Amino acid sequence: MNKVKKKVKVIKIDVDKCNGCRACEVICSSFHATPKYSSSNPARSRIRLIRDPLKDIYLPVYAGEHAAAECMGRDKYVVNGKEYDECAFCRASCPSRDVFKEPDSGLPLKCDMCEDEKEPLCVQWCLAEALTYEEREEEAEEEVQLGDMEIGLKSLVDKYGLQQLVDTVARLANKERGHTSD
Amino acid sequence: MRYAETGYNLEIDLSRGNIERVETDPGLTELHLGGLGTNTKILWDRVPPETEAFAPENLLIFSTGILCGTPAPGANRTIVSTFSPQTLLMAYSMMGGFWAPELKHAGYDKVIIRGQAPNLVYLWINNDQVEIRDASHLHGKGAVETQELIRQELNEPNAQVAAIGLAGENRVYYASIEQGRSSASRGGIGAVMGSKGLKAIAVRGTKDVNIARPAEFMELCNEVLKYIKFREENPIPGVIPILAVLGSPQEMKVHDEAWHTQNFMWGNARTRKKDFWTEEIEKQWTETMESMRTRLISCYNCPLKCGATITVPGQSTYMMKCFSKLTYTMAAMSDLDFGLKIAQRATEYGVDGYSTPQVMAFALELYEAGILTDQDLPGMPSDNEGRFYWLLDRIVRREGIGDALANGTYWAARQIGKGAEAYDHNTIKKHEQLPLKLSMLNPIYFLMYSTGEKMNITQIEGQFPQAPFPKREQREEFVKEWFQVPDEKFKQYFLDWEPRGEFSNPYYPTIEATCEIVDWQERMHYIDDATGVCAGLSSFHLKPPYHIHNLPALISAATGMDIDQAGLTQIAKRNRTLLRAVNIRRGLKRADEKPPANHWKKRFPELETKLLDEYYKFKGWNNQGIPTKESLQALEMSYVSEDLEQRGIIKNEQS
Numbered sequence: 001m002n003k004v005k006k007k008v009k010v011i012k013i014d015v016d017k018c019n020g021c022r023a024c025e026v027i028c029s030s031f032h033a034t035p036k037y038s039s040s041n042p043a044r045s046r047i048r049l050i051r052d053p054l055k056d057i058y059l060p061v062y063a064g065e066h067a068a069a070e071c072m073g074r075d076k077y078v079v080n081g082k083e084y085d086e087c088a089f090c091r092a093s094c095p096s097r098d099v100f101k102e103p104d105s106g107l108p109l110k111c112d113m114c115e116d117e118k119e120p121l122c123v124q125w126c127l128a129e130a131l132t133y134e135e136r137e138e139e140a141e142e143e144v145q146l147g148d149m150e151i152g153l154k155s156l157v158d159k160y161g162l163q164q165l166v167d168t169v170a171r172l173a174n175k176e177r178g179h180t181s182d
Numbered sequence: 183m184r185y186a187e188t189g190y191n192l193e194i195d196l197s198r199g200n201i202e203r204v205e206t207d208p209g210l211t212e213l214h215l216g217g218l219g220t221n222t223k224i225l226w227d228r229v230p231p232e233t234e235a236f237a238p239e240n241l242l243i244f245s246t247g248i249l250c251g252t253p254a255p256g257a258n259r260t261i262v263s264t265f266s267p268q269t270l271l272m273a274y275s276m277m278g279g280f281w282a283p284e285l286k287h288a289g290y291d292k293v294i295i296r297g298q299a300p301n302l303v304y305l306w307i308n309n310d311q312v313e314i315r316d317a318s319h320l321h322g323k324g325a326v327e328t329q330e331l332i333r334q335e336l337n338e339p340n341a342q343v344a345a346i347g348l349a350g351e352n353r354v355y356y357a358s359i360e361q362g363r364s365s366a367s368r369g370g371i372g373a374v375m376g377s378k379g380l381k382a383i384a385v386r387g388t389k390d391v392n393i394a395r396p397a398e399f400m401e402l403c404n405e406v407l408k409y410i411k412f413r414e415e416n417p418i419p420g421v422i423p424i425l426a427v428l429g430s431p432q433e434m435k436v437h438d439e440a441w442h443t444q445n446f447m448w449g450n451a452r453t454r455k456k457d458f459w460t461e462e463i464e465k466q467w468t469e470t471m472e473s474m475r476t477r478l479i480s481c482y483n484c485p486l487k488c489g490a491t492i493t494v495p496g497q498s499t500y501m502m503k504c505f506s507k508l509t510y511t512m513a514a515m516s517d518l519d520f521g522l523k524i525a526q527r528a529t530e531y532g533v534d535g536y537s538t539p540q541v542m543a544f545a546l547e548l549y550e551a552g553i554l555t556d557q558d559l560p561g562m563p564s565d566n567e568g569r570f571y572w573l574l575d576r577i578v579r580r581e582g583i584g585d586a587l588a589n590g591t592y593w594a595a596r597q598i599g600k601g602a603e604a605y606d607h608n609t610i611k612k613h614e615q616l617p618l619k620l621s622m623l624n625p626i627y628f629l630m631y632s633t634g635e636k637m638n639i640t641q642i643e644g645q646f647p648q649a650p651f652p653k654r655e656q657r658e659e660f661v662k663e664w665f666q667v668p669d670e671k672f673k674q675y676f677l678d679w680e681p682r683g684e685f686s687n688p689y690y691p692t693i694e695a696t697c698e699i700v701d702w703q704e705r706m707h708y709i710d711d712a713t714g715v716c717a718g719l720s721s722f723h724l725k726p727p728y729h730i731h732n733l734p735a736l737i738s739a740a741t742g743m744d745i746d747q748a749g750l751t752q753i754a755k756r757n758r759t760l761l762r763a764v765n766i767r768r769g770l771k772r773a774d775e776k777p778p779a780n781h782w783k784k785r786f787p788e789l790e791t792k793l794l795d796e797y798y799k800f801k802g803w804n805n806q807g808i809p810t811k812e813s814l815q816a817l818e819m820s821y822v823s824e825d826l827e828q829r830g831i832i833k834n835e836q837s
Contacts (some may be wrong), residue, residue, distance in 0.1 A: 020485045021480035030253050037396035041287060043388035052339070053363065053491050054330065054499045056476050070328050103388040127411060127485035
């Protein structure tokens with residue numbers, strides 16, 4: 001397979017520097033409003049600050065890929081004696097919790113690194129420098145572009161698992177054959 | 183659609199358990215903007231002047247500012263307004279934190295509370311769902327503790343909770359409302375909340391706050407942020423550490439306390455310790471702070487780190503900000519270790535960090551003078567620090583002598599009698615002041631102390647340096663980059679202001695210049711109190727990122743109204759004048775408008791009379807400090823002059 005250059009965008013999160021102000025949430029929600037900056041609402045933000053001052057917990061988490069199903073179990077971290085909420089470090093919008101979902105529609109949210117901006121807005125607005133931005137290039141194998149049918153099938157795989165899909169296709173194929181042989 | 187504001191208030195009647203969502207009149211936004219401005223209008227309209235602070239008819243208003251919940255940095259203040267049990271006038275303490283933006287996102291600009299709940303309750307505002315809930319299990323719980331308990335009970339970690347402690351429940355006249363790292367402490371509004379049987383208000387909101395002209399607004403916000411960064415990197419030379427940088431004074435961060443400890447008074451605002459600050463003490467206090475301070479923290483959408491979480495070994499964590507760092511330490515003539523420890527208990531009780539230590543020091547002075555005896559203070563420990571804890575415990579429970587002390591130095595002195603009045607020497611309008619005793623009268627501060635209705639100098643002063651710089655070159659340097667001035671003449675006033683000689687206090691700045699300087703300082707605070715922008719990024723500071731030149735544009739872009747500098751000045755003037763009228767109607771007199779008699783050693787009665795006369799005139803008030811009919815008319819508030827006429831407070835010239 002061909003090797004290609006791929007841009008990797010990294011937001012470095014230094015929780016020790018976080019002052020808990022939630023400017024990241026404010027500006028994220030504002031940037032992604034339509035039209036741009038026309039409203040503000042941290043509940044729509046693609047970054048969420050888990051903040052518990054009395055326990056000294058400050059944890060900015062970015063919305064990652066949507067997960068249609070929740071994991072088989074949950075995790076709970078204790079770091080330096082501080083106990084974090086279940087699944088606190090997870091970036092997925094998933095059925096197990098409310099975060100990273102549009103408050104009205106429940107549709108999943110995902111960080112897009114503010115696409116064409118020189119730096120994601122959350123980084124630009126974090127004067128505490130808890131969030132900093134890095135870009136680097138990596139060599140990666142060229143991805144094969146998926147066709148329409150593959151995209152459709154892939155989402156079914158995501159939802160039901162490959163085995164169930166294969167079984168279903170096989171069952172359908174059998175039926176189909178049965179009909180034609182009639 | 184309404185922009186920046188939601189256009190709805192929540193009206194809560196605790197006596198009847200009634201909850202209503204009421205649409206507000208956009209015309210009032212045009213006249214008063216929001217926050218303190220509209221609060222004052224509501225109190226004028228709906229609370230008759232004879233209403234007592236603890237009467238069910240008194241209103242307790244929790245308001246957002248018009249910019250709260252927008253991306254304007256530091257626009258996060260909750261403006262709480264009511265009538266004070268202590269001063270008997272309007273109290274409008276404010277707090278930063280996270281509460282006001284959350285309320286906006288829940289869909290409300292204000293929560294207006296009236297009545298009295300039969301049993302202790304708390305309010306749960308979750309977007310459109312609003313409930314009055316039983317709080318009997320929270321009786322006596324700490325103010326910080328209560329916030330946590332409610333969040334757990336609601337299973338809503340993102341709820342923002344404002345709560346009172348035992349002091350508020352027991353109607354201590356200087357009880358605070360605590361919320362996260364912030365508190366609304368002055369004027370006894372926590373006691374009013376307690377009198378209503380309201381332990382807390384929890385809020386969660388997930389709705390949008392809309393901006394009228396987004397691109398324009400965001401550009402202005404980015405400029406503000408850029409300037410904050412610039413100021414962080416370029417402290418102002420030649421001023422004390424906390425004025426050199428932005429923020430509600432950076433007391434949690436700055437270790438150098440030479441200025442406070444050597445210039446402010448210790449004990450009951452009595453003793454100056456000119457050579458207190460030594461290397462050894464600096465080392466010791468720095469160690470104390472660094473061992474107990476877990477993290478420097480901010481309010482909603484603000485990069486300044488004015489607060490801190492403080493963990494005293496063996497006690498639950500609390501949050502602190504500003505000068506409460508030193509008030510207990512200095513009142514008790516102790517050290518920082520004691521100050522941070524007792525503040526933990528005081529924060530849970532929910533008391534004002536300015537008044538409380540002073541009241542306790544006052545009590546101990548009375549004891550030393552023999553006015554209070556062992557019979558009045560049965561069981562009081564013999565050590566100084568132990569006495570402060572002992573007194574604090576009694577005050578918040580109103581036990582024994584604590585019952586009188588819970589009313590503050592002014593009222594306690596009169597209740598105790600036997601000459602105790604002379605020991606109430608540091609109040610203005612019955613309210614405890616910062617422990618400052620100075621030498622030469624400063625005309626600017628004379629007017630601010632006398633006429634500022636906040637009765638708290640840090641919420642009146644700002645913009646203009648507190649004292650002249652020693653050398654002309656330093657002054658020239660300072661005015662170079664001073665674009666915040668509303669007019670170039672202010673630069674000249676400062677350039678010419680000398681520490682000694684013809685152009686020095688008390689006769690310079692001239693009376694005219696003094697009026698203009700005071701008016702500018704006050705105007706900026708009244709704008710902040712309507713927008714909800716923190717004074718620590720704005721009115722309190724020299725060269726702040728928010729100023730009279732960018733605020734009109736920011737407000738216009740956010741709200742869609744077209745407000746220019748003159749228009750904003752007019753709104754600030756209207757709000758300020760209405761607040762004056764509210765207090766005049768409640769009995770405020772010219773005779774009340776004076777600093778503590780011993781605030782300055784060198785006083786100038788004739789000059790002071792002239793200053794007050796001219797300033798009243800400048801403000802459009804008569805020589806009793808009452809707004810004139812003409813000035814009220816010019817501010818579109820003829821209804822105020824009509825009311826004042828009916829009450830015989832001003833005379834109808836026609837009749």
